[in-house]
Amino acid sequence: MIIGIDASKSALKKRTGVENFVYQLILALSEIDKTNTYYLYTDAHLPQELINHKNFIERFVPPHRFWNQLHLSRALLRDKPDRYLQPIHTLPPFAPRKSAAVVHDLAWSKFPKAYTLKQRLMQRFALFNISRKAARLICVSESTRSDLITRKPFTKNKTSVVHLAGVAYEPIPHPKDILNLKSDYFLAGGRLDQRKNVVNVVKAYYLAREKGIKEKLVLIGDPGYGYEEILAEIDSNSQYKKDIIMAGYMGPDRLKDLFPGASAFVFPSLYEGFGLPVLEAMGAGTPVITANTSSLPEVAGEAAILVDPDNSSQIAEAMIEVVTNQVLRADLINKGKIQAAKFTWHRTAEQILKILEDL
Numbered sequence: 162m163i164i165g166i167d168a169s170k171s172a173l174k175k176r177t178g179v180e181n182f183v184y185q186l187i188l189a190l191s192e193i194d195k196t197n198t199y200y201l202y203t204d205a206h207l208p209q210e211l212i213n214h215k216n217f218i219e220r221f222v223p224p225h226r227f228w229n230q231l232h233l234s235r236a237l238l239r240d241k242p243d244r245y246l247q248p249i250h251t252l253p254p255f256a257p258r259k260s261a262a263v264v265h266d267l268a269w270s271k272f273p274k275a276y277t278l279k280q281r282l283m284q285r286f287a288l289f290n291i292s293r294k295a296a297r298l299i300c301v302s303e304s305t306r307s308d309l310i311t312r313k314p315f316t317k318n319k320t321s322v323v324h325l326a327g328v329a330y331e332p333i334p335h336p337k338d339i340l341n342l343k344s345d346y347f348l349a350g351g352r353l354d355q356r357k358n359v360v361n362v363v364k365a366y367y368l369a370r371e372k373g374i375k376e377k378l379v380l381i382g383d384p385g386y387g388y389e390e391i392l393a394e395i396d397s398n399s400q401y402k403k404d405i406i407m408a409g410y411m412g413p414d415r416l417k418d419l420f421p422g423a424s425a426f427v428f429p430s431l432y433e434g435f436g437l438p439v440l441e442a443m444g445a446g447t448p449v450i451t452a453n454t455s456s457l458p459e460v461a462g463e464a465a466i467l468v469d470p471d472n473s474s475q476i477a478e479a480m481i482e483v484v485t486n487q488v489l490r491a492d493l494i495n496k497g498k499i500q501a502a503k504f505t506w507h508r509t510a511e512q513i514l515k516i517l518e519d520l
Contacts, residue, residue, distance in 0.1 A: 164517060165242035165257070167233065168201035168219075170249060171211060176412075178437055179265055182301075182325055183248045187211050189510035197514075200242055204228050229253055244517040251290040259520035261513075262291035263299045264320075266434025267308045272356050275386035292316050296520050299323050299513060301435040304456035323512045324460075326504040327437045328413050332446030336422035339415055340408060346377040347480060348423035348447070351430075351438050353407075354385025358431050358452070358470050363394045363405065365427070365476035370401045374481055376424050377404040381411045420445035425483045428452070429470040436460045440504050443497030448490055450479045460504075464496035 170176075171184035187201065191214045199217045201207060204224040212219050222228065222236050234253035237245065245252075245260040252260055269276050269284040276284070291298065292313045298320045300306035310317045349362045359380060366378045380391075395402050411419060420426065426442035429452040436457050442449050449465040451457045458467055466479045483490055 162196075162244065162518070163198045163200060163240070163242040165200045165202060165220075165237060165240065165245040167203075167229070167247055167249070168207060168211070169203045169205065169228075171201075172203050172205035172207050179249050181328070181437070182263075182265075184208070184211070185326070185328075185506045186248065186510055186513065187217070189506035190514065191217050193507055193510055194514060200240055202233055202236060204232075244520060246513070246517060247291065247295070251287045252294045256294065258296065259517075260295055261297040261299055261516055261520065262295040263301065264288075264291070264305055264309055264434075265301055266305055266432070267312065268356060268432055268434070270312065271432055272386075275355055288313070295319070297321060297516055299516060301325050302456035302459055304459055305434045321512075321516055323509055323516070324504055325435050325437060326506045326509055327440035327444060327501065328416070330413075330417050330420050330441050330445035332498075333418065333421040336418040338422065339418050340379065340406060342377055342379070342406065344377050344404075345375065345424045345484070346379050346406075346422070347425055347427050348379050348381065348419055348442075349427040350380040350382040351428065352382040352385045353380060353388050353391055354382075355387030355390070356431050357382070357385075358429050359391045360387070360394045361429060361470065361473045361476060362427050363391065364473035365480060366405070367398045367401055368474060368477035369480045370404075372477070372481055374484060376480075376484060377406060379406045379408050379419070379423070381408045381416075381419070383410050416441070417445075420447050423447050425450055425480065427476065427480060428457075429468055429476055430455075430457065431470050433457055433460075439465065440501045444501035446494050446498060448483045448493040449497060450476065450483065462496075462500050464493065464500035466493070 170180040173180045200220045202220045207219050222232050225232050234255040238255040245257045247262040269281050300322050306320050306322050353359050395405050420442050425448045427450045432455045439460050451461050451465050452470040453467040468475045468479050
C-alpha cells in the first residue's frame, strides 16, 4: 500500500509543536513499518533521517503560491496513493477518498485576538474543508475532540483520539548551566503569548519571591500575541525583575539541560490541544505545575500540581510548595516519569497507521 503524507512541516529546522509532531510521527513510522511505501510530499528537502529507509520516499514539490491546494494536489493526482494523511491545514482537492486529517486544537476560535483576520479565515476554512472531506478526523486529545464535536456535531462518528508524545528528555544528574545562572530556577513559557498565560506566571513569581523563595524565572519561547503585556508585568517589580531571564527560543539540544535543571516547569496555559511540554518536563524528571483546563489534566493525570490558570496566588502557592516540600517534590518526579512513559511516538504511529489501514 502507498501512503502519502504532507511532510512539509517536518523540513523546518526550527520546529515547535505541530512541526515537531510531523517530524516525530514520520520518524516513528519509519521505525515500525517496513511494509508500506510512503510518499513524503514536501516543498523543502527533508532531514536525511526521515528518508533513510527505502520505503520512505521524498516527493519534492517546488514551493509555489497555493502549494497545498494546487501543486500538492497535482502531485497526488499523478501518484494516486492508496491512503493519505494531512497532519495540518487543508486536504488538497485531489486527495484520495481514503484520507485522514489531524485536528490539533481550536485555539483560533477561543483566542481570536491572537490571530489576524487572514489567519482566522484560513483556520475556519481548513476546519470546514477537513470536517467534510476527510474520511477520518484524528484528534490529539479528548478535549480537542469535544471542542470539535461542539463546533461540528456531524463529525462525531468519524473522529478518533490519538495522543501524542514528547521529545524524550532523559533526566540528567548534573545538567549543564547553559544560561550561566548559577542559581536554581523555574522554567516557564513555550511561547511568550497570551494563551500560554505568561502574565499570570510572572505575577505568581513575584508573589512567591515576596514569600521567600530565591529561584530565578526563565521564560522560553519567541514573542507572540500579548508580548507587550508580559514585558509590562515584568517591569512592574523593580526589585525582582532582574531575576527573570528571557531565554528566547530553545531547541531540543538546549532543553535537554534546561528541563532537568529546573526546580519546576510552570505551565498554566489557558488552552492546549495537547500540551507536549508537560510530558517533556515530566520525562526529564522535572516537577510540573499546570492548568486544570482543556487537555492538560488529561495529559498530566495525577502527576502534576493542577491550578486555576486565572489565579496567580494559587500558582504562587504551588511554586512555593514544590520547592519547600521535598516529599511532594519526590512524588511528583516519580509520578511524572511514569506518566510520561505512557506516551510514546511509536504508540502514536501505530494508532495512526491502523486508522489509515482501516479506512
